[in-house]
Amino acid sequence: MISKLIEKIQEKDAPIVVGLDPMLRYVPEQMQKAAFEEYGETLEGAAEAIWQFNKGIVDATYDLIPAVKPQIAMYEQFGIPGLAAFKKTVDYCKEKGLIVIGDIKRGDIGSTSAAYAAGHLGKVTVGNQICRGFDEDMVTVNPYLGSDGIQPFLDVCKEEDKGIFVLVKTSNPSSGEFQDQKIDGKPLYELVAQKVAEWGEECMDGDYSNVGCVIGATYPEMGRVLRKKMPRTYILVPGYGAQGGTAKDLALYFNKDGLGAIVNSSRGIIAAYMQEKYAGFGAGHYAEASRQAVMDMIADINGAKKQA
Amino acid sequence: MISKLIEKIQEKDAPIVVGLDPMLRYVPEQMQKAAFEEYGETLEGAAEAIWQFNKGIVDATYDLIPAVKPQIAMYEQFGIPGLAAFKKTVDYCKEKGLIVIGDIKRGDIGSTSAAYAAGHLGKVTVGNQICRGFDEDMVTVNPYLGSDGIQPFLDVCKEEDKGIFVLVKTSNPSSGEFQDQKIDGKPLYELVAQKVAEWGEECMDGDYSNVGCVIGATYPEMGRVLRKKMPRTYILVPGYGAQGGTAKDLALYFNKDGLGAIVNSSRGIIAAYMQEKYAGFGAGHYAEASRQAVMDMIADINGAKKQA
Numbered sequence: 001m002i003s004k005l006i007e008k009i010q011e012k013d014a015p016i017v018v019g020l021d022p023m024l025r026y027v028p029e030q031m032q033k034a035a036f037e038e039y040g041e042t043l044e045g046a047a048e049a050i051w052q053f054n055k056g057i058v059d060a061t062y063d064l065i066p067a068v069k070p071q072i073a074m075y076e077q078f079g080i081p082g083l084a085a086f087k088k089t090v091d092y093c094k095e096k097g098l099i100v101i102g103d104i105k106r107g108d109i110g111s112t113s114a115a116y117a118a119g120h121l122g123k124v125t126v127g128n129q130i131c132r133g134f135d136e137d138m139v140t141v142n143p144y145l146g147s148d149g150i151q152p153f154l155d156v157c158k159e160e161d162k163g164i165f166v167l168v169k170t171s172n173p174s175s176g177e178f179q180d181q182k183i184d185g186k187p188l189y190e191l192v193a194q195k196v197a198e199w200g201e202e203c204m205d206g207d208y209s210n211v212g213c214v215i216g217a218t219y220p221e222m223g224r225v226l227r228k229k230m231p232r233t234y235i236l237v238p239g240y241g242a243q244g245g246t247a248k249d250l251a252l253y254f255n256k257d258g259l260g261a262i263v264n265s266s267r268g269i270i271a272a273y274m275q276e277k278y279a280g281f282g283a284g285h286y287a288e289a290s291r292q293a294v295m296d297m298i299a300d301i302n303g304a305k306k307q308a
Numbered sequence: 309m310i311s312k313l314i315e316k317i318q319e320k321d322a323p324i325v326v327g328l329d330p331m332l333r334y335v336p337e338q339m340q341k342a343a344f345e346e347y348g349e350t351l352e353g354a355a356e357a358i359w360q361f362n363k364g365i366v367d368a369t370y371d372l373i374p375a376v377k378p379q380i381a382m383y384e385q386f387g388i389p390g391l392a393a394f395k396k397t398v399d400y401c402k403e404k405g406l407i408v409i410g411d412i413k414r415g416d417i418g419s420t421s422a423a424y425a426a427g428h429l430g431k432v433t434v435g436n437q438i439c440r441g442f443d444e445d446m447v448t449v450n451p452y453l454g455s456d457g458i459q460p461f462l463d464v465c466k467e468e469d470k471g472i473f474v475l476v477k478t479s480n481p482s483s484g485e486f487q488d489q490k491i492d493g494k495p496l497y498e499l500v501a502q503k504v505a506e507w508g509e510e511c512m513d514g515d516y517s518n519v520g521c522v523i524g525a526t527y528p529e530m531g532r533v534l535r536k537k538m539p540r541t542y543i544l545v546p547g548y549g550a551q552g553g554t555a556k557d558l559a560l561y562f563n564k565d566g567l568g569a570i571v572n573s574s575r576g577i578i579a580a581y582m583q584e585k586y587a588g589f590g591a592g593h594y595a596e597a598s599r600q601a602v603m604d605m606i607a608d609i610n611g612a613k614k615q616a
Contacts, residue, residue, distance in 0.1 A: 024434065042439060073416060073420045073424045074423050076441065078439075079395065080391055080392050082441065083388055087388055105414070106413070107413065107450065108379075110480060112329075118385045119384045119387065119390070124386060127349030134387055144452040145483055146480065146483055146484070146485030149482070172417035175453055178452060183496075184490075188491075192486065
């Protein structure tokens with residue numbers, strides 16, 4: 001799967017991923033109104049609004065980008081109808097040729113992780129039939145439970161040619177509270193990174209592994225160190241833009257082959273029309289604003305990569 | 309919420325919770341067949357089978373127990389229909405007067421955790437209406453991202469009188485890989501426990517806090533130490549029975565007031581009829597086997613508590 005992602009990144013010359021993390025307040029008023037008229041001010045109405053919002057953004061950007069990363073929490077907040085909108089988004093993006101990274105951050109004991117892995121990347125057997133639940137291409141995974149919680153994801157990655165990104169150093173302000181704690185002189189996130197590299201050896205797909213990691217754009221010095229320690233691990237980088245990470249910082253996350261990292265922006269793209277910079281588009285053209293924001297982001301990151 | 313849970317534990321004299329973690333292979337063949345005849349060998353068919361299976365167990369045990377703990381992964385593996393069965397199970401158990409602990413182990417950066425907290429414990433605003441997604445009473449939470457990933461859950465606990473159990477030391481064999489690593493001479497799980505106690509101070513509800521923790525039954529020595537360090541924190545204890553924890557070990561997890569811990573059993577209860585001990589019930593009476601297993605578990609744990 002990572003080789004497919006790399007192919008798309010190279011084809012579009014765009015090491016970026018659009019985070020489809022819709023909040024209802026991002027959805028233009030007219031679009032909300034139309035959804036509520038059809039489904040009421042209900043979970044169904046909210047789910048329809050975010051689905052239509054997503055569809056507009058995907059239609060306006062899919063030719064420019066290799067992948068999307070829907071954050072499942074933003075759908076889960078609207079219960080079952082919200083999760084149905086998540087599934088619709090996953091399917092639609094795959095139809096459009098995009099790689100879908102489900103940002104689910106699941107992780108549990110072995111038998112439970114096996115169920116998550118089956119539901120999001122793999123398949124279940126029902127009677128004599130094979131069925132698929134969410135069927136993303138890749139997902140994010142939380143490592144706190146250790147190897148036996150990760151192994152079922154590795155098994156599915158191998159069977160189904162899918163991929164995972166394991167949390168190593170997250171982009172949020174308090175990520176250091178546990179992740180930066182020193183163990184024999186080295187921070188916990190380095191120990192996790194070492195494990196990720198080991199897990200990755202089982203799942204190589206060309207020059208890179210189907211087991212990637214997450215390192216926030218907000219901690220570039222750590223990104224630089226980790227980049228060297230895990231050369232065959234793809235890094236999914238959240239935190240660009242709205243959270244404060246800059247393109248210059250991000251150049252450190254790439255290998256000399258120009259690969260090895262994919263940078264996510266969510267709010268910065270999907271709610272672009274709400275920023276001063278793109279306000280001229282207006283709410284009625286929110287998707288075109290997102291397209292412009294995607295083009296600007298690609299130019300920003302590719303520019304910084306060239307200077308590095 | 310913790311005071312409501314304690315009330316129910318005392319009323320039933322049963323410091324236990326039944327883990328509603330259905331696998332399709334636990335569902336008696338006749339029940340599977342009936343579901344598949346109605347819905348096909350599909351995700352819908354699987355979801356109907358596990359829902360009917362759950363309903364049988366709840367009907368046969370609700371008068372004996374204070375709470376249930378559905379593990380959402382077991383539903384999520386069947387996609388949207390599976391999650392609809394999860395929601396049906398949550399609602400049905402609440403109707404039966406049970407406290408529902410959603411075993412969801414979510415945890416993310418602040419804004420994302422806020423969406424999970426809203427979806428599982430709180431509410432969302434859609435137009436002028438207030439809607440609720442899953443609306444469990446309590447949920448489990450993963451601490452790897454630190455305080456700002458926990459805070460939104462604390463906020464919802466306070467607003468809505470709900471509760472969380474934060475993972476401290478999990479029951480699986482490889483939980484020590486990261487959780488036991490020494491930081492200034494103390495294991496990481498102790499540092500997490502200390503934070504849990506701090507977070508809990510914000511959310512007191514009687515003698516205990518609405519912020520509890522998870523400590524596996526499989527690590528009794530750690531349970532004993534942590535019990536003393538966090539006297540006002542309720543401990544949710546997985547790993548009894550099928551995973552190897554014994555009642556004698558578990559006595560250490562309780563305070564002198566006889567409270568402070570609630571022990572989960574999943575497979576040991578819901579798939580009791582598949583064990584030699586309860587095989588006499590037969591698949592047709594799987595729910596009665598579960599009832600017997602619940603009675604035996606309560607006697608086992610209360611017996612060990614008295615001896616301790």
